[in-house]
Amino acid sequence: MTKSEIKNKAKNKSPKKKKRKNPYIPGIAALKFKPTYDWDVNTAKTLYDGFKHPFNKDQIIYSDCISGSGMDQMPDSSVDLIIADPPFGIKFTGKENFYNRKSEYVANGYGEVNENYGEFSEAWISKLPRIMKDTSSVFIFSGWTNLNDILNAVAKTDLALINHIIWKYQFGVFTKRKFVSSHYHLLFLVKNRKKYFFNKIEHYPEDVWIIPRKFQPGERKNSTKLPEEVVSRCIHFCSEPGGLVFDPFMGNGTTAKCARANFRHYFGFEINHDMKDVIEANLEQINPGQTYKHHITMIPNKEELLKKYPAAKKKLFDEKNQ
Numbered sequence: 001m002t003k004s005e006i007k008n009k010a011k012n013k014s015p016k017k018k019k020r021k022n023p024y025i026p027g028i029a030a031l032k033f034k035p036t037y038d039w040d041v042n043t044a045k046t047l048y049d050g051f052k053h054p055f056n057k058d059q060i061i062y063s064d065c066i067s068g069s070g071m072d073q074m075p076d077s078s079v080d081l082i083i084a085d086p087p088f089g090i091k092f093t094g095k096e097n098f099y100n101r102k103s104e105y106v107a108n109g110y111g112e113v114n115e116n117y118g119e120f121s122e123a124w125i126s127k128l129p130r131i132m133k134d135t136s137s138v139f140i141f142s143g144w145t146n147l148n149d150i151l152n153a154v155a156k157t158d159l160a161l162i163n164h165i166i167w168k169y170q171f172g173v174f175t176k177r178k179f180v181s182s183h184y185h186l187l188f189l190v191k192n193r194k195k196y197f198f199n200k201i202e203h204y205p206e207d208v209w210i211i212p213r214k215f216q217p218g219e220r221k222n223s224t225k226l227p228e229e230v231v232s233r234c235i236h237f238c239s240e241p242g243g244l245v246f247d248p249f250m251g252n253g254t255t256a257k258c259a260r261a262n263f264r265h266y267f268g269f270e271i272n273h274d275m276k277d278v279i280e281a282n283l284e285q286i287n288p289g290q291t292y293k294h295h296i297t298m299i300p301n302k303e304e305l306l307k308k309y310p311a312a313k314k315k316l317f318d319e320k321n322q
């Protein structure tokens with residue numbers, strides 16, 4: 001305590017609060033918000049068409065990402081963003097009858113990890129920093145059961161953990177004697193804390209993402225498909241149009257589809273050859289840039305914000321009438 005604070009306390013006076021020059025009014029900053037970077041559709045397309053990569057882009061290799069023909073073949077500093085959703089390590093076959101899923105729609109040959117999950121995690125995570133640029137980041141999805149192994153593997157690299165995001169979805173597997181798991185962990189890591197690319201496209205981007213899983217009966221897929229909204233969010237915040245998004249565990253090709261739809265290039269591996277026709281069918285549905293939008297059009301408009309923040313509405317009204 002300072003001398004004057006002690007004196008004030010003795011006098012039973014509360015210490016004087018410093019007056020803010022501009023009093024805080026919730027919503028004013030949200031109304032003024034602009035994304036850090038924004039590209040109109042033509043500029044994004046030009047960047048996409050013109051970007052030169054040091055190896056074949058827009059390709060998926062149907063083999064193991066860890067062994068000799070995998071990530072070791074990729075050049076140094078060659079990818080802009082990595083999105084990795086590895087197998088769970090829980091003896092999952094991809095055919096389990098969750099959510100009344102019919103097994104004939106689920107592709108065969110899901111590559112599960114039968115060896116030690118810690119060793120598997122170290123094997124692939126240790127290969128990431130070399131292929132990343134100083135501006136690159138990586139998002140790793142993990143269930144809570146194997147999170148320790150992923151975090152231990154990350155700790156053995158120089159990658160820096162920037163956020164630990166919780167992705168909350170709307171339903172989990174029914175349980176009788178424990179709570180239903182309805183969230184996933186998503187680690188946001190970077191190679192260089194000072195240089196990583198981050199496009200703040202929302203005024204207040206929180207580290208809990210509430211995004212439902214899509215349940216599409218009758219669609220043939222590997223049963224661990226991520227929602228496109230989750231994957232696109234990683235792409236929008238952490239890559240530029242024309243950049244190369246790498247996914248070592250392509251599954252249904254969600255990363256490739258979202259990258260292409262947003263004027264980004266992709267590259268990845270999938271060990272399961274049976275996924276080739278599923279991935280190709282998914283990619284055929286989409287043209288480059290098909291869902292790309294100027295970010296400014298994706299933020300809430302003035303009317304929506306003023307409804308949410310009545311104090312800001314009053315301030316603007318008062319200013320108008322002064």
Ligand SMILES: C[S@@+](CC[C@H](N)C(=O)[O-])C[C@H]1O[C@@H](n2cnc3c(N)ncnc32)[C@H](O)[C@@H]1O
Nearest residue numbers: 064065085111224225226249251252254270271
């Ligand atoms: C959790 S799924 C990925 C799902 C994907 N994110 C999607 O939205 O469709 C993991 C995938 O990794 C594949 N896989 C497992 N081990 C692999 C390895 N060593 N190299 C490449 N792919 C592998 C599995 O066959 C499975 O398709």
